[in-house]
Amino acid sequence: MAIITMREAISQALWEEMERDPKVFILGEEVGVWGGTYAVTKGFLDHFGPERVRDTPISEAAIIGAAIGSALNGLRPIAELMTINFAFVAMDHIVNEAAKLHYMFNGQFLLPLVIRTPGGGGRQLAATHSQTPDAIFAHFPGLTVVAPGTPADAKGLLKSAIRSENPVLFIENATVYQQRGEVPEGDFTIPIGKSKVQREGKDVTLVTYSKMVSYSLQAAAQLEKEGIDVEIVDLRTLRPLDMDPVLTSFKKTNHAVIAEEGWKSYGVGAEIAARIYEEAFDYLDAPIKRVAQKEVPLPYNRRLEQLALPQVEDIVNAVREVLK
Amino acid sequence: MANTVEMPKLGFDMAEGKLVKWIKAENEKIEKGDVLAEIETDKATVEVESPFGGVVAKHLVGENSVIPVGSPIAVITAEGETFDQNALPSNNTGSPKAVASDQAPLKDEETSQIDAKQEKASQVEPQVTAEVENERPVEDQKSNGMVKASPLAKRIAREKGIDLSKVSGSGPGERIVKRDLEKAQAADITPRAQPKVKTDISLTKVSGKDEVIEISRLRAAIGKRMLESHQSIPYFTLTHSYNAEALINLRKELNEGAADELKISVNDFFIRAAALTLIDFPNLNASITGSQITRHGSINIGVAVAVENGLLTIVVKNADQKTLPEVSKEMKDMAARVRDGKVRNDDIEGSTFTISNLGMFEVEDFTAIINPPEAAILAFGSAIQMPVAINGSLSVGWRVKATLSADHRITDGAEAARFMQHLALFLEQPWRLLY
Secondary structure, rough: OOOEEEHHHHHHHHHHHHOOOEEEEEEEEEOOOOOOOOOOOOOOOHHHOOOEEEOOOOOHHHHHHHHHHHHOOOEEEEOOOHHHHHHHHHHHHHHHHHOOOHOOOOOOOOOOOOEEEOOOOOOOOOHOOOOOOOOHHHOOOOOEEEOOOOEEEEHHHHHHHHHHHOOOEEEEEEHHHHHHHHOOOOOOOOOOOOOOOOOOOOEEEEEEHHHHHHHHHHHHHHHHHOOOOOEEOOOOOEEEOOHHHHHHHHHHHEEEEEEEEEEOOHHHHHHHHHEEEEHHHHHHOOOOOEEOOOOOOOOOOOOOOOOOOOOHHHHHHHHHOOOO | OOEEEEEOOOOOOOOOEEEEEEEOOOOOOOOOOOEEEEEEOOOOEEEEEOOOOOOEEEEOOOOOOOEEEOOOEEEEOOOOOOOOHHHOOOOOOOOOHHHHHHHHHOHHHHHHHHHHHHHHHHHHHHHHHHHHHHHHHHHHHHHHHOOOEEHHHHHHHHHHHHHHHHOOOOOOHHHHHHEEEEHEEEEEEOOOOOOOOOOOHHHHOOOOOOOOOOHHHHHHHHHHHHHHHHHOEEEEEEEEEOOOHHHHHHHHHHOOOOHHOOOOOOHHHHHHHHHHOOOOOOOOOOEEEEEEOOOOOOEEEEEEEEOOOOOEEEEEEOOOOOOOHHHHHHHHHHHHHHOOOOOOOOHHOOOOOEEEEHHHHHHOOOOOOOOOOOOOEEEEEEEEEEEEEEEEEEEEEEEEEEEEEEOOOOOOHHHHHHHHHHHHHHHHHHHHHHH
């Protein structure tokens, strides 16, 4: 297996799908001439031409609106939002149109739309450009929300998203584009809506996704030295949420920590914890702990920013805490 | 016709009882033998069964009132029958002072003086017991719903029948978690529970403040009886060492592969041995009252058992006529009832001779105080492996020491010593206890 970066994995998925299906096209700010804000679509314009790699005006509402219209008319658009923070200006298109058209028009329309967008903090982009609002989007029935944590999952899931007939919000993380990982050669897909055990262990279930997967793996390596065997379940898809591997793992370990980059209140961790309480109460040996971002607009100052974001050490401490 | 239920006499020295709780409300149907009320005596809380069937027409006393033995507490009528309260033999509503003083003149002069003193004591008692009463729900909560355990621990306990109130929690806030139950189960198969000692001495500090504790009814009853015994009985003690090897081996063989509920304890052997020995020593199976000694027609062995903040004596009736497994089962059943606070009056009354065994605490030997009006009490220590001289050479053997405390008004040293000698016949050749 080749070891490539997250950026390369995503780029490969886009390239392969565009080669495979002429209906697939990309639109967004700086995706063409510039090659993408994070250089994901570098070389695409030259290869696929301006019809299929379209630079747009700086209007997220226009990008998503156009993407929805073209999807309804039979194309397979991949709309790129420069960051997920700009999705708020396209909110009505995303949650009121993309998420509901198929349902409200009695299935007359399919909506094979992918919205690619990076989220997360840690790059000193200050409060308005560093958010992790994944839970907000995962709240809406009708919208598939995918957030991979490894290059292989990113590639396989993005290809599935492009082939899906439903609108998919594909959330990447800006700080992990350079992260490397093994990715299978050739054409492969990973099914949407399947959580995965990324590391097997017997003492505690660490539920996580996206950037926090790599943090969790680091925490697990550290805890292993203390004799604590951590099992990591990567959600990969936030909606539809696959709780089976989480519950299976929890019934084995009886202890859980949930690590997410977003804020704790009303977050992904809250949802997972509630599901465990509802579906595995009799297996609970200690209260569940959540590791998340401090409840402040993310500071610009580097040290404050790092203090506010969840760190590997926070996960380590939470695991120790639940096993007390 | 209307029947009156009276405060039962639940022990030969019981003068009064506190009605703790009505189980059957007024106008409720009741069958003969149904539990009518709960009564707290000096020794325990016991259930009072209705001697009549019908309808509970009236409660004559309120909850938490202290009622002299024999005073009416409730009226039971046939269904549909009306009753005239004035027609009752006694219309007493349970004022302890009034009724108790009614009884006093019936006694002779000397005892009535003592009674008068006790009367004064019992006049202040309702106050004391009221405070004790306040503590009870707290205890109940602890033993019932307030056990702090994880849902998983609760489920495991439910599935494996573990009593969580007996498990100490090692989780945050002393919460019982899974590992505590694993430990508890492991401890179950070890023969003797290790004493709980806090190993981290640096963290163990006494508060530095004195704590004043109200004397509970049980504690007060024990104190009264023990003081009476120690002050009024001229007792002597003698200690005998028995070879316990055969008994230990026999017990091991009997218990091998047996289910827990069928296992026979060392104490069961002691009960049976004492009972069989007593057949030949009627003076030690006796009690003294005034100028008379009563040699009892039955051999009922009382066994002291520790309870929270005190002790109770549970009684194996006619222990001389029961097999070892029968004695063992009775003891287990009664001990379980003591633990659950559901001891029956029958469990704790009528002993004619008492055994106290501290062997499980690694006590070599000790002296017990006679349980009046009995003639003697036998105190057992632990079976200990020790160097013994046999036929002029030194070897290792098992020994258990027993100390008899006996009332010199009833018996003398020689008779007591012969009793101890005779006891060896059963303790050292324990197969004699099997038939």
